[in-house]
Amino acid sequence: MPDDTNVLSIVTPLSENASMIPGPVKEMLARNSTFAQTYHAPPGLMQMASTMRASGAGVVVLSCSDPRLNPYQVLGLDQTLKATRVRNAGGRAFDAIRTLAVLQTIGNPGTIVVMHHTDCGMMHFHDAAIKKALTGIAPEEKQAIEGSAFGEIAGSIEESVKEDLALLKASPLIKSTTQLLGMRYDTETGVLTVVD
């Protein structure tokens, strides 16, 4: 990551508030201006959704927010694959149900893939530690924090994947005809295997 001095030297002046924007975000804005120069707009949402709905061939991949796991690279996602991604801490289903339900309404995906990975933060930072940290940030919310789940993975990846598949299968918001697939991604080898 370039330091602030380098970023400032390559970024286009944005506004008088530019100095308040952190260096990495300035870099993102600079890269975006390059990106936009050769950008071609995709089909409109309604056109895309109608094609997706009719085919039922869409795939939604639920995975972790971990930056080491880039679903575009891991799965070779591009325009030829009718796939979209949902990411959250751990790639946990309980945290993704609302989004999965909405995407199902819009694009009628035939398949949902739950992909968890080795060396996940949710295996290292369990709910007790997260609750303690959050209570430090918002002590007035202690009771609500204590009563919440934060998605720890206490056992194996295979177990957490199966747990989430069962949760999606049991959810009345996910169509019973949706094919549910579980996968395990190994951050050491880059290998993706089907769990269930």
Ligand SMILES: [Zn+2]
């Ligand atoms: Zn993770």
